[in-house]
Amino acid sequence: MAALPRAGRHQEGGHRRGPAEDRRDVRFQWPRGQWTSPGDRPAARPQSRRGHTSTSDLRVRVAYQGEPGAYSDEAVSAVFPGAEAVGFPTFRLTFDALAMGAVEAAVLPVENSSAGIVQEVSDLLWELPGLRIVREHVQPVRHCLLGWPGPVERALSHPQALAQCERYLHSRQIRSVAFHDTAGAARAVAEQRQPGTAAIASKAAAARYGLYVLAESIQDDAENRTRFVVVEKGDPARPSKASQGWKGSIAFVTAHRPGSLAHALDCFARRSVNLSRLDSRPILGRPFEYRFYLDFSINGEAAAAEAAEAALSDLEEASAEIKLFGTYPAS
Missing domain, CATH: 3.30.70.260 (ACT domain)
Structure with missing residues (x-):
């Protein structure tokens, strides 16, 4: 089998939280370089979220798109407690891992209550044979602005996350910069430490990558939710x-x-x-x-x-x- 690549704050009126000191969990690495062209980076090796798993955990490996700390990573933990979560840089690579048997299931976002359909996932479900949806999971999504103290001029994040925070960013004249993943954006901001650059991601990503939470719950809709589906190999149920x-x-x-x-x-x-x-x-x-x-x-x-x-x-x-x-x- 061929090897597959895997893939806080300017707070308004609140107490500033310092960055996490322990970065031992930051193991998913892209080479340093241009942030806005993830397609130009060489593929990373598959990365598990957990460094040590029991024998029973090894039986269930679940794929998601993104890096450790992404919302999809959190969805895997909610649906498959104790499983080994395996992140991949793109949706296609996530589907490929499932089709090739490198993982037993995949947890994939299909729809957000604010930004709408995740189109690439829908297209891949149609395109690829031998897969079936077996369950869904709806998860509240609370976006945070993560970075270093000081004015914020630009925010990196996945296009879906940027769309879900459009009014917040526009009202503060913060420029949106598309990135392949929310947690990946947090990691890039932590590594590059470029003045004026922040990321939109979860509070868990701030702790994982050692960033300040500059603002919490910045999504335009307080009821913001993402619908995930669990996909496995096999024939769909009628x-x-x-x-x-x-x-x-x-x-x-x-x-x-x-x-x-x-x-x-x-x-x-x-x-x-x-x-x-x-x-x-x-x-x-x-x-x-x-x-x-x-x-x-x-x-x-x-x-x-x-x-x-x-x-x-x-x-x-x-x-x-x-x-x-x-x-x-x-x-």
């Missing part, structure tokens, strides 16, 4: 196998004729199956044609699973292309 409170996720391409999308949605509407997500993505090589992503709920009624199964079967007949990602317990 709605007929679902229990009360489950949900299903699919993607489909409609037939190219008038009313095809309305007909697709009617497969669910006429059976009273509620939709909790509907969005579209352009299809590469087919300008202005779209693939639709849809989540449906299976409520507590006795016939709900049967109704959802019938709706999916009808849509499979009516669609030009369709893929079931899984039917799984809702968070």
Whole structure:
């Protein structure tokens, strides 16, 4: 098997917290260099969050995109307590690790309540065969501004995190600088110590990388949450196998004729199956044609699973292309 690469504050009216003194956990390393071009860096070796694991822990290795201290790393800890979390620099490498059997599962963000869909994850779920969603996890996200004392002119972070803090940054004339990962941005700020540069990441990342928390809870929405899914290898469960409170996720391409999308949605509407997500993505090589992503709920009624199964079967007949990602317990 080929080896895979792995991947606080200017506080307003509060007590300034000093940087953590112990940096022994800072083990994920990119070579020093330009921060805004992570694609130019050589790939890092796979990095586990834990230095020592028991024999039982070694049985479960769970992948996530990012570096130790990222929100996805925290999601792994919440969903798989005691597992070995393995970070990768990109979503594609995270999926590749799962497909190749280097890990048993992956925890991936698919949607944020403020910034919307994580498009690359949706596209990779469609593109790659042999994978299934088996569970979801919704996690509150509290962003912090991390750095060194002094005025802040620019903030590094993942584009999703920057979008979730847009009003805070705009009101203080802080320039957004996209980075591959929130925790990676914190690590870069800690290493480079460039005046005026801060990172948007979690309070845990501040402790891990020895930074001041300059401001807490800077996200625009106090109820900011990210929805993660657990992906494994295997065939997806059908709605007929679902229990009360489950949900299903699919993607489909409609037939190219008038009313095809309305007909697709009617497969669910006429059976009273509620939709909790509907969005579209352009299809590469087919300008202005779209693939639709849809989540449906299976409520507590006795016939709900049967109704959802019938709706999916009808849509499979009516669609030009369709893929079931899984039917799984809702968070």
